[in-house]
Amino acid sequence: MPLRSHATARQVRLGTELRRLREAAGLKAREAAQLLNSTSAQISQMELGFAGVSEERVRRLAAHYACTDEALIDALVAMATDRTRGWWERYRGVLPPVFQDTAEAEYHATFLREVVITHVPGLLQTAEYARALYTYVHPAMPASELEPRVEHRMKRRVVIEGGTPTPYETLIHECALRVRVADRNASRAQLQQVLNRIEEGHAKVRVIPFDQDGFGGAGISMMYAGGPLPKLDTGLRDAPTGVAFIDADAQLKQLRTLFRRIQSASLDSAASRDFIHRLTKEL
Template identity: 75%
Template sequence: MKSREAAALLGADAVQMSQIESGVAGVSAERVRRLAAHYACTDEALIDALITMATDRTRGWWEEYRGVLPPVFADVAEVEHHATSLREVVITHVPGLLQTADYARAVYTYMVPGLPESKLAPRVEHRMRRRVVIEGDDPTPYETLIHEFALRIRVADRQASRVQLQQILDKIEQGHVTVRIIPTNQDGFAGADASMMYVGGPVPQLETVLRDFPTGTMFIDAETQLRQLRTLFRKVEEMTLEPRASRDFIHRMTKEL
């Protein structure tokens, strides 16, 4: 439907419809159901999930950073907050959800040369606060596939690397974080550009993949692309060590430092 047709269906004016479509204004459960009926959507699980999203007025901790950091920082944290599961592939850096403050600071300092402390500090703080999704009484299941290369790069110094590896081991011991290592001597691994975070949704139609590019973070939700990325994730997973062997691998690396 054209915007004016949707507005008429919902009993809204053009301004209200524009605000709903742009995400500036919310939409009621009744209006979501009306639209679903018009589009002949009979998937009740999807409709209920959409209504939950549309009527959620929770002001998350990430809102504190809107206007302080680029919008994508808050967007990523919000997506993670609503995830039912998180699965990640990382090749060149330790995953953000597992980084120590020193590691994150070193990465931001290097990637954005000349960043003043007034902008660096909130970036590091935000990254540390993101860890809330894998901590606490009700953590989100989290699995990450990490290339050995990412663990061996010293973004800061030897001590910072040792502390970073120990933090990963500590998270593994908590029981709800699964880490699998891709060793550098693994034959047939051609996934150097496979980094992604696969975000599980309450229903398959609301799954999302986050991928970082030089131009910024892309949020992917088209089913065709998601299918390809699910396949890619499985291919990378086939190249990893089992979780116990991965834990032992990281432990040996820590002792080497």
């Protein structure tokens, strides 16, 4: 099987979990290679996500590593054998890989939680709002690059608007709701979009108002994607080079704690809905 030229974040995660199982068993790559009649280099390529792995190999490795967590093994098998070619595949080679990785992570999530401070979450944005954001950051971007980005962002909404929507909760700071990335009409339409998603049951939104005491998380922006079991949860945070995918247990625990802390500093769902209604009327 030829090596992949690019490993997706999901393929990298599978490899990472296989490496963790091997290391927990105290085995070297060459020892795992002997089991599969392979080489240390091929084991490394598999653990980096560049080489595929079959169900039979996942189960053989898990047994060799003395892993008895059947739920984890089944979840890893599902990741290894998944052949989903989602809507995001059409953007491969058109947009940077992180666009596809983010959409794929959202697609496979069992639930989504998000914290945003300065902008309305991508899953709730209107096309006009998204276009204004991209244009402001990259004013010289040609339409041939701009429009695929806007289109991709709009398509991402399927995870919360489809026939079986993924449970989605977002904590939005008042700053994000008040900042006019375009004009007054665009801001009003954006706030109405958020309200529509709330009323339709597609999003649980809680607002962090400016006058809320006990909030020191103004620099935090993150998404938390639930996995088939907690061990396979994924955190997504903005980084200087793009989006960083987080899978270390300690870091995931920190993200869960941060979300609960920020949640405690936000209005409840009903008060948040009323708050957004008032902002809409002000426009």
